[in-house]
Amino acid sequence: MHKGYFITFEGAEGCGKSTQIRLLGEDLEKAGLSVKVSRSPGGTPVAEKIRKILKEATAGEDLEPETELLLFGACHSQMTANLIRPLLEKGVIVLSDRFCDSTLAYQGYARNLGADTVRKINSYACRGLKPDLTILLDLEVEEGLRRARERAGDALTLAADRFDSEKLSFHQAVRNAFLRLAAEEKERFAVISAKGSVEEVHLRIREEVHARLGIL
């Protein structure tokens, strides 16, 4: 049995990660491959608990940026040891909706905690594990926010999610950071335009997965 593949989906809020990861997962399953879809933060029972702390405001106390970074590290540690590694050893294809590159883009660059610090924490948390392929869905910031708003349905839902309600310049910084990471690691990253219909983007992703991993 071949070793599995670890494929991550990255990109700003609303670019279509969750939509596309589901479609790719379905295709891989139809092709007879074993697939597990996960997400960061989350994916294991402990990591899902930590996700709640990261995603929901806690009455009476703000989350410090440093705490946020360490909580992401804690999530990635649980995911690596208890989900990704064991599945890869069984030959499963693990798809993750976000992973360490999001921590680097958001906490390292956009929130200015320092790329070197974040890289160290990511590498420590993941014991050096890196994705075999990272699909970066790239989209104009305004279009991403428009899609995210549409999905949320109303302003209240949007305001409840700490990560969606950041201002435009922050989202621009996130997009730039992702593109920078992709330029630094061209073999691992596939930068895919998230413009156009769901089906158009899906076909672009299929082509990359086929070309780079020889599956599908």
Ligand SMILES: Nc1ncnc2c1ncn2[C@@H]1O[C@H](COP(=O)(O)OP(=O)(O)O)[C@@H](O)[C@H]1O
């Ligand atoms: N190519 C697309 N064109 C138009 N709308 C899209 C496209 N892809 C996704 N959407 C919609 O945009 C919203 C955000 O997509 P989603 O997959 O949740 O993004 P993400 O997980 O990256 O935040 C959803 O309502 C989704 O149905």
Ligand SMILES: [Mg+2]
């Ligand atoms: Mg999503």
